[in-house]
Amino acid sequence: MEITVTINGQARTSEVQPRKLLVDYIRTDAELTGTHIGCDTTSCGACTVLLDGVPVKSCTVFAVQANGKSVTTVEGLKQNGRLHPIQDAFKEYHGLQCGFCTPAMMLVGTALLEKNPDPSEDDVRWAISGNICRCTGYVNIVKSIQGAGKAIQALASGQAS
């Protein structure tokens, strides 16, 4: 099947098998390996990407279902050569160890912050509860997402004034 998917702002048209998973399409066809695979039961969330801005687990979406839609992966977070505030925050608050869950955690975090710029600890914990981390115990992931929220707000108020 021919599909057109806009990945990180770039439209991409190609032939894919109907059974091809979106995660394999992203990793193999589009060669964007920042999206990871951690399980095969939609449990771990390592493959989370944004599909039209909404977090989805790309191991449970067929590539053909993304036809005509836009996908954001970790590689799309950086804008105009500058890291997204959530990327800075994960480093600043030591929100990662092995780094395998990190791209997904950051994308879920950005989606949360879009809706809720100043989330409580519980808000963040609930938002990332579809994503497993084996290293950190989540403490610093929560701090990173909250810290990013504050940074985004500060940036916005700086631009407004």
Added chain:
Amino acid sequence: MTTTHDQLSTSAEIGGIGHRVRRVEDARFIQGAGNYLDDIKLPGMLHMAILRSPVAHAKILSIDTADALALPGVVAVITGADLEGYNLAWMPTLSGDTQAVLATDKVRFQGQEVAAVIAEDPYTAEDALALIFVDYDDLPAVTNPRQAMEEGAPVIRDDKEGKTDNIVYHWEAGDKELTDRAFAEADVVVSLDTHYPRSHPAPLETCGAVADVNPATGKATIYLTSQAPHAHRTLFALVAGLPEQNIRIISPDIGGGFGNKVPIYPGYVVATAASLVIGKPVKWVESRTENLISTGFARDFHMHGELAVSREGRILGMRTHIWSDQGAFYADAQPSKFRAGLFHICTGSYDFPAAHVVADGAYTNKAPGGVAYRCSFRVTEASYLIERLVQNAAYELGIDPAEFRMKNFIRPEQFPYHSPTGFVYDSGDYHTALQKALDAVDYPNLLKEQEEARQEGRYMGIGIASFTEVVGAGNSRDYDIVGLKMFDSAELRIHPTGKAILKLGVRTQGQGHETTFAQIVANELGIPVTDIAVVEGDTDNTPYGLGTYASRSTPVGGAATAVISRKLREKARKLAAHLLEASDEDLEWEPGRFYIKGAPDKGVTIQDVAFAAYTNMPEGMEPGLEGVHYYDPPNMTYPFGSYVVVVEVDPETGVWKVLRMIAVDDCGVRINPMIVEGQITGGLTEGFAKASMQWITFDDDGNCIGSNLMDYLIPTAWETPRFELDETVTPSPHHPIGAKGVGESATVGSPAAYVNAVIDALRPFGITNIDMPVLPHRVWSAVREAQAG
């Protein structure tokens, strides 16, 4: 007693020991630019998938691969019979046993490797698996070590000549006679039977390999999810008969290990054999189910423990017998002298003269492994048993569990402390750590609160665990893995421009080595962390070492780093003396700079010296500023801590909730407190996981219940408790920078604290034990049984 802040001897710009330096490695991970195993793509690369046994124990009558081979896109189908032709159907394990690579005679656990398909793409490889037909003749399954040791149990390892039972080992430690006497003199004997359940490390990245054997040169470059790349290279040489100089193991970025990536798995060997025969690179990445059902499990100890205690509250002795479920192949990664790992550290933080340990290992029809899951060789099981026993002993004597611990702790002046099972504890201050944790919860008030809650019909529980770990193997005299002595190494090169590259035999999997080991060099030489690259995981480009597990990187690799830095500093001193036209005894050192005694403005920086090492060395001096050091530790390090958990249990539903979790950890000098704290919160979560939900279990036929992440429960952010951290700092007296390992302390120490808290809450019912995981239905059932009397 010192605090972390007293350790700061370098500026924030240099970023030596004690600084919360932000991690160097993060830059690539936050941009999705890490390079994990599955990200590797080589020209012409083929893909492998493995067919696994659907049953736990069966004879293989036939394997028909014709239909699979006929599928377009399939390049080869490999069976055990094919491997036999290369003498590769069996391989040695890290414990000196043998393990089937692809089954030939029979299958011995559900999920065992039976055949492999090599295809042009991964989807085709999976498709072809469904076209392989295997005729099995079922045999009865053995799923428990006690059952395995019974007379007449089906013999699992009939491949071993003359083997007529399922016994793997019988091992003892301590003094039986002395212990028997202690028990004869005891006023009270407290006993506990419990099962430390089978668990799986389940790193978020599964295991895999990309084998690339160059048909022209014979050079085998094998990308491997490996915590121990050098040891794996040597084993590959021994298994596959390849000359070791022609094997290059590259362990790329590792998405968590926790012991799961210590063993060599059949998939690695088959992929390498396939690449060798086909002449193209072959990639194999296991699925999560494959990871959970076939690769290194952990724990699975059936434990009986007894404490002999005096009426006054002194522990007199300990006796324990454990039955270890080894699965179908003895594939533990234990030091060869110690068949039950370091379980004999089971006297814990307490001073008493007599202990005796009996350990029996048995084969069962379950996956092999027995890896130290975020743990130093079975110290987790040991710590759990003593901490549970101590609580029950305190209850039996009517003494508060905190007071009972304080009374029996090894005292600070007793270090180095010789334990009754042969360990020499390097340093500790257990009273201070526990007191700090008790103060944090305002223990006297908390006890009152608990009493009031009980009167209101609420079941609040307080659990303590005061653990001692033993980490950082070896010395080489006592510790080896299949004969390879447990030392480690560091090679440091200082470039002419004063920048440095540090190469290590250990392999980070998220612990932050690229930052912390640079901090050690920064501390010793004054070169800023940002000027130091750390390289690990490529056997062609790093010195030999045994790898990263059992919290050994900082105790051994970190020590090697400090020593080689100091050696280079001594050479640098001579170069500085030459530059300053002074005698080297007349020089003083401050981080990053030598100067003339009494004339601090007359000096040269380490960067000046580095340049001189290549451009202006004195007559007769060997050029360059680099060296390698192999560090053989004089002893293990003994991190410790005290954890206090407060829970509330609902006896109507069996649900329990952590109200507070206080963790006071002492890992000696903290190189990077930020990273240490991250290790601890991660470990506390894994401890909670084991206490509350995480286990791999089997039905009587040997079917694995827990073969995916819907059945094998791992806590998410929502279930994970909040933690309150504190520290004491008791440096290791024998480690060059006073550091101890820390990556596993919290996984080792915390399970007993959580379980002790639940048991404490249920004291009014007279409940003294619930096995892990303490699932709500187990709590509910225990309460119902207690009420029924």
